[in-house]
């Protein structure tokens with residue numbers, strides 16, 4: 293296999309919570325550069341074309357700009373390490389193995405925006421991450437670089453680890469804010485966006501753990517270096533969580549824009565013996581499925597979007613011929629039904645009803661009217677919740693019906 297330019301998973305940066313080991317490997321250089329020229333940070337991030345790795349692929353600098361421009365006062369940077377969606381297992385790896393890199397990224401964001409609160413929001417169901425981030429945060433606080441950050445921000449910087457509720461919904465960004473404020477992670481409608489009204493009303497940036505982990509390298513080596521790591525127009529590298537019916541499931545850091553075929557057949561070792569590729573639940577189970585015709589797609593935000601799907605978190609759940617798509621979708625929708633916070637009746641009731649219909653279909657107890665009801669719900673439910681949970685559940689159902697209708701039809705009674 294070719295030698296890859298890895299920035300997140302290099303063996304020599306699997307240093308755990310040892311700050312000296314991280315600094316000895318070039319850690320801290322990005323932050324030191326950021327401190328020399330704080331006004332240039334956001335432009336560097338923009339030039340690097342860093343995109344949010346938490347699902348939406350939103351341009352990171354566009355999130356940071358309004359917070360940097362906000363008047364003085366409390367400002368928050370939150371590293372979102374909730375990660376509870378099936379098939380996604382990248383952030384826990386980063387927090388456990390290279391927490392200093394993530395913290396350095398968050399401190400660079402604090403320097404860029406003059407934020408005086410940096411919060412590492414970590415899922416308590418991943419106790420090793422929680423322990424590593426707590427230890428790492430403690431190590432940063434007396435370090436001269438951290439003191440320099442405080443000097444630049446103009447006062448103390450509160451670097452804290454906040455355990456999340458461990459619930460799936462707790463990763464949605466407005467739920468993150470509610471949780472950090474000490475409440476139940478109920479999402480709220482946007483706008484106002486967190487950059488305007490966040491924790492206790494203060495301007496807030498919620499970034500995914502992987503997004504922040506890319507930041508030190510960009511500052512250290514420059515935007516052009518980062519862009520050159522990607523393939524074609526795509527910038528940087530991406531962590532792909534590969535699971536399902538492949539020979540070598542695991543976490544792969546590859547150039548952004550690596551093709552789906554390379555990920556599955558080259559890095560993933562191909563399908564399990566005797567199995568044939570059928571489809572991929574892409575970016576987690578809340579997106580449009582990619583199928584055999586999409587094996588050539590470049591796995592970057594824009595190319596996947598052109599196939600009417602989303603790269604999302606980079607989770608790739610591969611299924612083989614012989615796997616029931618209806619069964620799989622029923623399982624995922626059951627996850628969403630359990631994960632709904634219950635605030636919005638169309639989401640709570642809608643996910644439950646989708647699950648009920650899918651279970652009837654899967655067990656051969658459905659008639660055509662059930663399939664029609666499923667499709668009807670897919671038309672009326674989108675946009676009916678305060679957050680994106682219901683939209684994700686509908687997307688996977690709708691996509692599976694569109695692409696594998698014959699499987700649904702074959703399960704109907706009569």
Ligand SMILES: Cc1cc2nc3c(=O)[nH]c(=O)nc-3n(C[C@H](O)[C@H](O)[C@H](O)COP(=O)(O)O)c2cc1C
Pocket residue numbers: 343344345346347348349350355372373374375376377460461462463464465466498499500501503504679680681
């Ligand atoms: C139901 C739901 C759960 C989510 N869970 C997570 C999560 O665990 N981690 C995460 O980074 N983003 C999660 N997101 C996306 C966040 O709302 C937000 O877009 C992300 O943290 C922004 O970071 P980024 O701009 O760096 O991608 C979730 C979204 C929804 C709708």
